[in-house]
Amino acid sequence: MRIDLHTHSTASDGTDTPAELVRNAAAAGLDVVALTDHDSTRGHAGAIAALADLDRDLTLVTGAELSCRLDGISLHMLAYLFDPAEPEFLRERELVRDDRVPRARAMVGKLQELGVPITWEQVTRIAGDASLGRPHIATALVELGVVATVSDAFTPEWLANGGRAYAEKHELDPFEAIRLVKAAGGVTVFAHPQAVKRGEVVPDSAVARFAAAGLDGIEVDHVDHDAQTRVRLRGQAAELGLLVTGSSDYHGSRKSVELGACTTDPEIYGEITRRASGAFPVPGAGGRA
Numbered sequence: 001m002r003i004d005l006h007t008h009s010t011a012s013d014g015t016d017t018p019a020e021l022v023r024n025a026a027a028a029g030l031d032v033v034a035l036t037d038h039d040s041t042r043g044h045a046g047a048i049a050a051l052a053d054l055d056r057d058l059t060l061v062t063g064a065e066l067s068c069r070l071d072g073i074s075l076h077m078l079a080y081l082f083d084p085a086e087p088e089f090l091r092e093r094e095l096v097r098d099d100r101v102p103r104a105r106a107m108v109g110k111l112q113e114l115g116v117p118i119t120w121e122q123v124t125r126i127a128g129d130a131s132l133g134r135p136h137i138a139t140a141l142v143e144l145g146v147v148a149t150v151s152d153a154f155t156p157e158w159l160a161n162g163g164r165a166y167a168e169k170h171e172l173d174p175f176e177a178i179r180l181v182k183a184a185g186g187v188t189v190f191a192h193p194q195a196v197k198r199g200e201v202v203p204d205s206a207v208a209r210f211a212a213a214g215l216d217g218i219e220v221d222h223v224d225h226d227a228q229t230r231v232r233l234r235g236q237a238a239e240l241g242l243l244v245t246g247s248s249d250y251h252g253s254r255k256s257v258e259l260g261a262c263t264t265d266p267e268i269y270g271e272i273t274r275r276a277s278g279a280f281p282v283p284g285a286g287g288r289a
Helices: 018-027 045-052 088-096 100-113 120-127 134-143 174-183 203-215 226-238 266-275
Strands: 001-007 032-035 061-071 073-080 188-192 215-219 243-246
Touching: 001 018, 001 061, 001 073, 001 243, 001 266, 018 032, 018 045, 018 174, 045 061, 061 088, 061 174, 073 174, 088 100, 088 174, 100 120, 100 134, 120 134, 174 188, 174 203, 203 226, 215 226, 243 266
Parallel strands: 001 032, 032 061, 188 215, 215 243
Antiparallel strands: 061 073, 073 188
């Protein structure tokens, strides 16, 4: 089985619609794909509907990638198979989403102050109906020729955490995020914990505290982790009793990473589904996972 537990659609900052994502996941030979848009579950219905039209087995795991902050450092928590209607967790996700527009406006203003001829209209055209995020602003910088790729915009010179054009937004306390997901019957995995090129990362001591608070796993196999980092993270996960996952963090054409670039072991996937009680994986018409 090929299992990719971290992807994005146009419901946040990906370029594939939820239905296209499902079709592309099947075409890529995946058996299981998780849709984990930023702080949003809006893409789940479209992805589920698309499963019925596939000509091969594919199972969908519903989830979200939660924006968190600890001691001034931004980080992301992947949440899987939670009840999306649980009131307290839903309210917190909406608070995070609602702050995206003023935050994006602030970053556009900072870029204009730096002499970049970016406009709000350009950014909203790129975002369309999606939840506004830095990748949409980064895409505008590519269009303007300021940077060559979206990844090149995520540097201290531009949009990286603490960068010249960076603006903060409402983010969850990670311990509260773990609590909320667990209360909604879900499972939490710390996303790309050592993606140092994105900005400052939390220390190992914080991961130990997350584990004590109920964190289920660490996303180890990720394109932003080199081989040495993956070995170290595996050791940390073993020491703390955490699950080890792998995934692509696919964003469609916005980034060069392909679906299934990194994958999760079937036994780990099975354990995630066993721990979840808020929702269950959705099999396609002939799904077997």
